[in-house]
Every structure is written in structure tokens, then in C-alpha cells.
Amino acid sequence: MERQKMKSRVFKVASAQSWDSFVTQTSSVVVHFTASWCRPSVAMNPFFEELALTYKNILFLLVDVDEIKEVASKMEIKAMPTFVLMKEGSQVDKLVGANPLEIKKRIDEAFG
Template identity: 65%
Template sequence: MEAQNEVSRSRVVRVQSVESWESFMAQAKSHGSRVFVHFGASWCVPSLAMNSYVEELAMNYPDILFLLVDVDEVKEVASKMGVKAMPTFVLMRDGSPVNKMVGANPEEIKKRIELLV
């Protein structure tokens, strides 16, 4: 039951379309928000393995918007952001990328988030 409650309280927002991506980016830019984007795929084991870690980060950094983009579902966004491998993590400020990292490396991701805040 507790695991089910955790799922319902997810702070990581799944991007469903190019339109929703553009909406999130416009909001982030207008509010000066920081955004963390996890680009992954349902078939990519390292991406799936990082989901719970990204969820934990989202709980610990409530002032950052955490997004999940499935590269197969929203190809245009992945292409626009230059994503060529999974998982890729992009940190953004004011709607613009400020840091990009490829690979499942929790310690490095945490360091880069600390630089963003």
C-alpha cells in the first residue's frame, strides 16, 4: 500500500507531447524556474533504473521542476535537445540548457543539481 501511495505522489512529470514540453518551457522561462529533464526509454534498463533516484531527487528539491521524456514517445523533443543516448539528463534555467550529462551516474547528477541550486 505504501508503494502505491508513493506512485500517486510522484513529483516527476511525464512529458506527453511537444505541446506539453513547450508549455513547461514557457512556464519555466516566465517564472525563472530551474528544470531537470530525464530523457529515457521504456526499453533502456539504465533509464528505468534511474527512475527511483530521480523521484528521490524531486522530493528533495521541490523548487526544481522534474520532467521525464520518453524519447520514443516525444521524438521531436529528444531530437531538438540533441539526445543521442539514454539516459540523458539536462539541467535548465529560464528555459535554456545549462548542463547536460549522459549515463546513469547518481553522484555526478547530484553534484550538478547542487550547482544549479
């Protein structure tokens, strides 16, 4: 039996304007700051998709730092991957590096 592909629950941010809209209209947000050339970032994408399916009450966003430099700069992103947890439009936690267990732990702590 072939496994059916599920629709992604991770939203790719396309512009600074859509960033503002996402983070101001949603109370709980987890953001994966990534770059297509960064292997650890790309390797985290399937795990990030799993998180989005697990935590249905949280919005999961993907921001390519090369495509939306002003958001990466505003959020002080210095390395990829970086994961930012936000509540009510404000950053509550930031994790630099590809550490799936730590990301899950921090999501549970911030939004649990």
C-alpha cells in the first residue's frame, strides 16, 4: 500500500510583508531560518514538517535567509539553521543548530 503524501503544514514566507502578517496574526509561531546551500538546514526540513503535523495549534514558518534578507537581519540570524519561537509577535526563544530533540523540548516548554 502506497503512503499518501500529506499536505505540508509548513508555510514558506515569501516576503517581509507576509512575515509581518504571519507573526502578528498568530499567537504561537515556530520559524526555521534556512538557506538552500546549508546542508544541516536542508536536513532539518523533514523533521520540521513532522513537528508541524504534531503541533497543530502552532504555525510553522520557513524563511530562506537569502530570499528575505531584511527579516533575517531584523531577527539577528547569524547562522543556519536557526529556530525562533514566538508568542504574540515577540521572540521567546532561539536555538541555533540542527538539534531535533532540543527543538522539540523547547517547543514543549514554550507552548506546552
